[in-house]
Amino acid sequence: MQPFNKKDSKNMVLKNYESVIILTPVLAEKQMQEAIASFRQLITEQGGNIVREENWGLTKLAYPIAKKSTGFYHIFEFQAPGTIVAKLELAYRRDEQVLRYLTIALDKHAVLYNERRSKGEFNKPKVIKEVTI
């Protein structure tokens, strides 16, 4: 894979992305961290800077994927040029440990939301006022 060229990065617009991966539950804690570290390295190599990460640990899936009923969820939020997405998703597809992935571009409301969410503002019940349907 081509190393990211710093010279090109000046012309590129950075966008906000969020990438969720589900890793297979058969991994040991250390293997999982290694897999995540390799993706983290890929993002920074390709000119992205990671804004925040979130690890849900071993989580139950709503339906079985590849005969597994649990998985490790990990969420990257990063700023990067658009060229990163194809490379990152190629790396996900090549890696057998990744059960599922989803990369989305975030709009300004989403960035704001994730910022507030990381501060734990939404854990208080009063923020989202609910109405019974």
Next chain:
Amino acid sequence: MSKVKKSSAQDDSFIFNNSPLQFKKKYCRFKKSGIKYIDFKNADFLMKFVNDQGKLLPRRLTGTSLKYQRKVAEAVKRARHLAILPFIGDQLK
């Protein structure tokens, strides 16, 4: 009080989940409370927009405006892909 519409007792009550005697105007909860982004990672919140089979509820029942219904649908579909919500369920609620 004369302006309050009277519904025919039984038929609407299950939709409005309300007193069968009068309509309550439905409203878009996102517009009212100023929610601009619907998070696909929040399963508990998205569960309010699907029925007990896991199907999306129509705007007719939830009162959501079209703008936010599209966002709800997108968020639910993303959550399904990531196994946060099921594609099909049985007695989810």
